[in-house]
Amino acid sequence: MAGKRHQIAVIGGGIVGVSNALALQKAGHQVTLIDRGTPGRETSYGNAGVLSESSVAVLNSPGLLKSLPKLLFGRSNSVRFSPGFVIRRLGWMVGFLSYCTARRWRAAGHALRALQLVSLDQHKAWIAEAGVDDLLRYGGWMKVFRRQESFEAYRAELALADEVGTGYSIFDREQIRQIEPGLKPIYEKAVLYDNTCGVSNPAALTDAYVRLFIDAGGRVAKARVTGLARGEDGWTVSCDGGGDLAADAVVIAAGPWSADISGWLGYDLPLGWERGYHMHLEPGEGPQLNRAVHDVDGGFAIAPMQQGVRITTGVEIAHRDAPPDYRQVRRSVKLARDGHEMKAEIDETPWMGRRPTMVDSLPVIGPAPRHDGLFFNFGHQHIGLSMAPGSALAITAMINGEAPPMDMTPFRATRFSI
Ligand SMILES: Cc1cc2nc3c(=O)[nH]c(=O)nc-3n(C[C@H](O)[C@H](O)[C@H](O)COP(=O)(O)OP(=O)(O)OC[C@H]3O[C@@H](n4cnc5c(N)ncnc54)[C@H](O)[C@@H]3O)c2cc1C
Structure with a gap:
């Protein structure tokens, strides 16, 4: 052509x-x-607005296999599923799990890093050309851990970040207070991916x-x-x-x-679908967040947006066109209030989207x-x-x-x- x-x-x-x-x-x-x-x-429309150059760890990882029992017994807020749908799509699910090898996980990380680096540069150029610099936020993307044990489990992802060349900083409880004074002191550790950016309104x-x-x-x-x-x-x-x-x-x-x-x-x-939800809340009186924050133990993200403080959920595995099930987003909002002060919910109904995900x-x-x-x-x-x-x-x-x-x-x- x-x-x-x-x-x-x-x-x-x-x-x-x-x-x-x-x-x-x-x-x-x-x-x-x-x-x-x-x-x-x-x-x-409804994502967390993160313009990432650091999201290199795909879900089908060796670590996923270890956490399967917890996920299957519904004890995680980050992944929920409809058992009937999982059974109907068993072939896809098994296929997804078959990619959970260290070799494939690392290879995927390298591929995604290359794509994200080019993308972030181009986003910055188009944002400038479009004259919407006010939407762009520097200052990274932060993962926070309520439990030291969860941070230790996250070290595999940090090793992958090192391997592909992603920059990050690790902070402890007192440093988190200084960097994100809007977070309540419930977090033991944080990882800040310094070069990641964000937008305050994806739409x-x-x-x-x-x-x-x-x-x-x-x-x-x-x-x-x-x-x-x-x-x-x-x-x-x-x-x-x-x-x-x-x-x-x-x-x-x-x-x-x-x-x-x-x-x-x-x-x-x-192609599969990982459904996700969001809800906006009115900002509280205290300090606002400077960037999107992912509460790893809580299984949700909090992103300051033009529309309010956006709480986004993890994954719901259900049919693309099944009616929404708001339990995960309700739980995420409740858990988010543990970590950041917010006022009333703004949206009458939570938003739902479907992440398009290939089996690998x-x-x-x-x-x-x-x-x-x-x-x-x-x-x-x-x-x-x-x-x-x-x-x-x-x-x-x-x-x-x-x-x-x-x-x-x-x-x-x-x-x-x-
Ligand atoms: C809760 C949540 C948080 C997320 N957070 C982030 C984040 O922080 N950073 C990030 O990078 N990504 C994030 N994502 C992922 C990101 O939002 C998606 O990967 C991305 O939006 C997919 O874009 P898309 O253009 O492929 O699909 P879509 O945005 O769904 O667009 C597909 C379009 O195709 C149109 N269409 C479909 N069928 C037809 C047809 N037959 N004829 C005409 N038009 C049709 C639809 O109307 C739609 O507009 C998040 C996703 C969710 C759900």
């Missing part, structure tokens, strides 16, 4: 699709971004990127994509209510819905093996906000026939038998 100005359709207007549309458009292509709703209002960030895209001639179509067909002259993207779209290339970036769309063309990609926890970024001009860009699990720009630059380079900015081997679709 090299060396031409192409008509490209990007399906899905989450942070991944929006970034992809922007990068392609900046490379000179004529791009239509298609979303069935307002871009950035699904999974990309506003997506909106800013959409504005950049539109101002430079990009088109946003509000439509549900219902079909994809490859003809002699290229692609036809069918949308509900008619209005088919012709394109030379198509990027599927529909987050948790991407496997459905890829499935129309015969690709069986092992690495996104799929690259060409579809059996269709010219079709590209996959999804499965960014817990760190899609962080990794969207790098994924976008990589797809753009591939479409242009150039070398991507990082090794794409770990992300290729053909690592699965599809």
Whole structure:
């Protein structure tokens, strides 16, 4: 596809699709971004806003196997599950656990680090270009531990951070008080990933990127994509209510819905969903937090946002489309009050999102093996906000026939038998 100005359709207007549309458009292509709703209002809306260069430890780790009994007996707030769903998706679950080896875990860490470094640089450049520097927060991302024992268990992740070159600082109880005076003195240890950044409103960030895209001639179509067909002259993207779209290339970036769309063309990609929730609370009278904080023992994160103090949950393993179950977010809010003073809940109903996660926890970024001009860009699990720009630059380079900015081997679709 090299060396031409192409008509490209990007399906899905989450942070991944929006970034992809922007990068392609900046490379000179004529791009239509298609979303069935307002871009950035699904999974990309409600996250903790962390722009990470340090989230290299995927969930399928050797440590996960050790903590399985605790998780299975429902004693963890960080992971909850619907037993019926786990049984129905047993193949995927077993597949996920099969990646819990030290070798795979370390390899995934290296791959994700490379993607995150490129992404964070590009985020900073686009944020400056979009004139929304007020959204960007420096000062790192902090993991806090209520129990020394939990910190000791975390040393494996620190060893991986050392191996991939992520900077961090370790603090004890008194130092935590100085760095985050808004935290109550219940934490024994903290790890601050100094170079990680954050945003105070992920939806506003997506909106800013959409504005950049539109101002430079990009088109946003509000439509549900219902079909994809490859003809002699290229692609036809069918949308509900008619209005088919012709394109030379198509990027599927529909987050948790991407496997459905890829499935129309015969690709069986092992995408799962890790659901998560948030609730905003009014800030308390005391000092506010300077950064997002992850309470490892509590299994939730607290992130200061423009909308209020956002409490985000860990993982709920349930069907993507099952009704929400607010128990995990209710418990997270209760536990969060142990560590940080906050006033009343702001949202009438908690928000729910679905992290799109491949069975090996690495996104799929690259060409579809059996269709010219079709590209996959999804499965960014817990760190899609962080990794969207790098994924976008990589797809753009591939479409242009150039070398991507990082090794794409770990992300290729053909690592699965599809
Ligand atoms: C509680 C929580 C906290 C998180 N915290 C962080 C964090 O701090 N940092 C971080 O980096 N990541 C975080 N994440 C992960 C991150 O939010 C996701 O990885 C990311 O938002 C995924 O983006 P996406 O664009 O792939 O998917 P989405 O944002 O879900 O976008 C997919 C889009 O596709 C559209 N779509 C689907 N089907 C169709 C169709 N047929 N036709 C047209 N459009 C369609 C949808 O409308 C949607 O807009 C968190 C996630 C959760 C749930």
